[in-house]
Amino acid sequence: MIKIKTIINTSVMLVCFLFVFCVQANVQVHMRVLDMHGYELEQVQVGKPFTVEIAVQGVENNVADPTIKGARSFDMHRTSYQMSTMNNRSTVKYLYATQSDKQGVYSLGPAVVQNGNKVVESNILKIKVGHQEIPQKKSESKSNDTMFLKFSVDNEQVVAGQRLEGTITFYTSMPDVSITSVTDPAIDGFVRLDKAKPRQGVEHINGKQYSYAQWRWKFFPKEPGRLTIPSCYVDVAYRAEDDYFSAFASFFQARQKRERIFSDALTINVKALPEYSGIVDAVGQFKNFTATVNQAVAREGDGIVVSLSIDGDSDIDNLNLELQNLPNVFKSYSSKQHVEKGNKRDQLTRKTFEFIVQGMEAGEWELPEQKFTYYDVYDEQYKTLTTSPLILKILSQPSKKKYVPPSNDFSTKTAIDMDGDVGSVFALNTYGHWHEIPERKMPGWLFMVLFFAPLGIWFSGALRRTIVRYKKWRAPQAQWRSAFKIARKKLKLARKENNFSAIYRLFVELFTLRCSVKDCVISQEMTKKILTDGGLSEEQVCEWEEFFNTISAFVFYNTEGGQGQEGLFDQADKWIKVLEDIL
Amino acid sequence: MNRIMFFICSICMASLCSARDFEETFLQANRYYQNKEYQKALDLYDSIDRKGVATWHNMGNCAFKLNRHLDALTCWKRARKTATAKEQQELDRNIETAYEVLGKEVDNISFWLFFRRLLDRCSLFFLQLLFLSFWFILFGVLWFFKRYKRVFLATLIPINILCGLTLIAKYRLQKYPVALVKKTSASLFAGPDQNYHVISKVKLADEFSITERCGSWCKVRGSSLSGWILADTLVEI
DSSP: OHHHHHHHHHHHHHHHHHHHHHHHOOOEEEEEEEOTTSOBEEEEETTOOEEEEEEEEEESSOOOOOEETTGGGSEEEEEEEEEEEETTEEEEEEEEEEEOOSOEEEEEOOEEEEETTEEEEOOOEEEEEESSOEESSTTTOOOOOSEEEEEEESOSEEETTOOEEEEEEEEEOSSSOEEEEEOOOSSTTOEESOOSOOEEEEEEETTEEEEEEEEEEEEOOOSOEEEEEOOOEEEEEEEOTTOTTHHHHHHTTOSEEEEEEEOOOEEEEEEOOOOOSSOOOEEEEEEEEEEEESOSEEETTOEEEEEEEEEEEEOGGGOOOOOOSOOTTEEEEEEEEEEEOOSSTTSOEEEEEEEEEEEOSOEEEEEOOOEEEEEETTTTEEEEEEOOOEEEEEEOOOSSOOOOOOSSHHHHHSOEETTSOTTSTTEEOOSSOSBOOOOOOOOHHHHHHHHHHHHHHHHHHHHHHHHHHHHHHHHHHHHHHHHHHHHHHHHHHHHHHTOSHHHHHHHHHHHHHHHTOOTTTOOHHHHHHHHHHTTOOHHHHHHHHHHHHHHHHHHHSOOOOOTTOTHHHHHHHHHHHHHHHHO | OHHHHHHHHHHHHHHHHHHHHHHHHHHHHHHHHHTTOHHHHHHHHHTOSSBOHHHHHHHHHHHHHTTOHHHHHHHHHHHHHTOOHHHHHHHHHHHHHHHHHTTOOOOSSOHHHHHHHHHHHSOHHHHHHHHHHHHHHHHHHHHHOOTTHHHHHHHHHHHHHHHHHHHHHHHHHHHSOEEEEOSSEEEEESSSSTTSOEEEEEETTOEEEEEEEETTEEEEEOSSOEEEEEGGGEEEO
C-alpha cells in the first residue's frame, strides 16, 4: 500500500514538475552548422555552401526573425522556415544557406531573438573555413554515392587573362533522374559553352556505373592572386525509393523527390603577367594577323574598308584593336567587328575589326604594318604578330559631274552598289543582259544584193537604151545583108501557099533593101536601069521585064494564078540568084 | 515524224533549262558580289557561257575589287562592245578609272576617240540601213527628179560617201580585233621574229588592233605605231 502511495506521489510530483517545467520553461535559441544534407560540420569548405540552422524553442506566440551577429563575414540568405507546436509551445527553425569565399576561422553569432520583452541570445559558432569539408561525426556523414557533382578546371595555375575551361559533371547511378536546372558558378565572367545541351555518357567509377551529364565553362581571370571559384549546383528530381504505392503515386506524379546537388568549390592560382614595357593587346594563343582592304584604289573622300583579322584562343569577345600609325592624309573610323567561331573544338576563333578609312589627298600612300603583341601562355613569353603594309591609291575627284542614273524605273532596278553609293564607279549591273545578244547585222549577201540592185537596174536601163539605139543604127545594114535570105524564105512560103502576088512584094522589098530606097520609089524603069547597070544583057533585061510584068499583074489586076504558072516560082528563084550577083 | 518532233522538243527544253541555270548562276554571283565575296562571284560569272554585257560588266567590277586592274579593263571593254548607251556611260567611267589606276593617260578630246565611241554606239545594222537608205534615195533622184538632179546629187553624193566610209570603218573595226598589252613592258618588232629590229617599246594596257597573225606573232596597229608583237603579250577584247 505504501509502495502504491509512493508511486502515486512520485507520479504526481513528476507530472507537476513537468507541468511546471513546461509552463515556466524559458525560450532557448540554438545555432549550429550543417551541410546541405543536414549533418553537422566541423569545418566548411571555401566556396561551398553550408547551412546555418537557428532553432528557437519554447516560443508561445510569434517570434521575430533572429538577428545574427558576424553575418557580414559570410554570404548568407534564409532558405527555409519550419515551425512545430506542442503544448502551446512552438519550436521555430530558420535555415540559412551560407557561403564563405575566404579561408580562416570566423565567429558567427550570437543570434538574437526578441521574445516579448525578453531578448534571448544563442550560442556563438566558431566556423572553420578550409579546403575541405569535415563532418563533425564521421559516422554521420552521408556519402551520397548515388548522385554527385564534380567541378574541375583544365589548369589550376594560370596567368591573368588566360583562358580557363571548367567542366561540371553530374554523375548519377539512379535511373529516371531528371535535371531541372543547372546554375552557373556565382562569379562574373563565366560563359557556359554548351548551353543548349550538355554532353552525356556513361562512366565507371570504382566499379560502379554512372550516367553523367557534362557542361563546360569558359572563364578569363583578370586579377592575379588566389581565386576561389564557388561551387555550383544542379537541381534534380527523382522517384522516391520508399514509394510503396508507386503505380498509384506515379499516376498523380506524387512522391517525386527534389534535391539540390552541390559541387565542391575550386581554388586556382592566378599569376601576374611578366613585366613588359610595351602595350599588351591580349593573353592567349594567336596566329594569322592580317590586314586587308576592300579596294586598293579609291577617290578622295571615298571610304575604304580596312579589315584587321586575327585567329586566336583568348578572351576574343573583349579584344579590341585600333589602326596604328595611320598617315595624316587618312581619316579613320571604327566600324563593325565580326567573330567567327571555329567549328571544331580546337579551332581558333577569328575576330575581324573593320575600319572605314578615307583618303583626303590624292596619291599613293602606304598603310604601315600593324602590330599585335600578346602573351603566349604556352611558350610563356611575349610575342608580336605583324601584318604586311598596304598600298592605297587615292585618286583625285573628277571635275566632271558624276553620272547619276535617271530617276525613272530604271534607277530602281539599277545600281545595287557595294558600298551603298548609287551611281558610283562600281555599280553592279543587274539590269543588262547576262547572256550574249548576237549583234544584229544584215547578212553580207543581202547587203550586197541591195547595194547592187539600184546599180543593176540603172545599168540595165542604160544598156537597154544603148541596144535599141544600136539596133536602130545597125538595122539597114542587117536588112541589106539578109535581104536575099528573107526573099528566099518568103518565096518558099509563097510557093507553099501558091501565092503569086507575094512574088511581086518580095522583089519590091528586095530592091528597097539592097538599094536603100523607099518602096514607093521602086518602078519597072528603075529596076530595068539597076539591072542594066548591073551588067545584064538586053535579052536578060527583056526577060526580067516580062517576068516583072507577069508578077505585077497578080497584084494590080488581081489575076488568078492558074495551071502552068507554077514555073513563076522557079523563075523568081532564078531572078533572086541573078540579083544576088549584081546587087 | 513523231520521233523528230520529240528530238527537237528535247533539244529546246534542254537549252531552256541550261539558260535558266546560267541565269541562276548570274543572280548567285550578284549575291556573292553584294556580300563582298568577289573571288567567288568572279568564278561564278566566269562559268557562264556566252556572257552578256551585264556579266562582263560585273566581272570587271569583281576583278577591279580584287586589284586585277588589267582584267577589269579587259572585261569592261568586252562589255562595252554590245552595251547600250546608258551602259556605255557607266562603263566609260569605269574604264577611265581603270586607266587612271594603271597609270595611263586617256585622251578625251581626240577626234579618233570620239569617232570610235560614235561607231561603238551605232550598230552595224543601223549603219547598213542608213547607207542603203541614202543609196536608194540617190538612185531615186537619178530616175525620178531629173529636173533638180544636180542639186540633189550635190547633197546626196557626199552623204553617201560619208555613210560608206563610216560603214567601212565599222567593218574594219569588227574585222580587226582589238587587244591590250598585258605585260608591263614588251617590244614591237619590225617582223614576226625577235631577230628583227625593235621598233618601239609598248607598255601595259596599250591598245592595238590585230591586223595579221603569223604563228605566235601578231601584226598590230596602234594610233601611231605598227609592228609585230608576241601573241602571248596581248589579251584580246
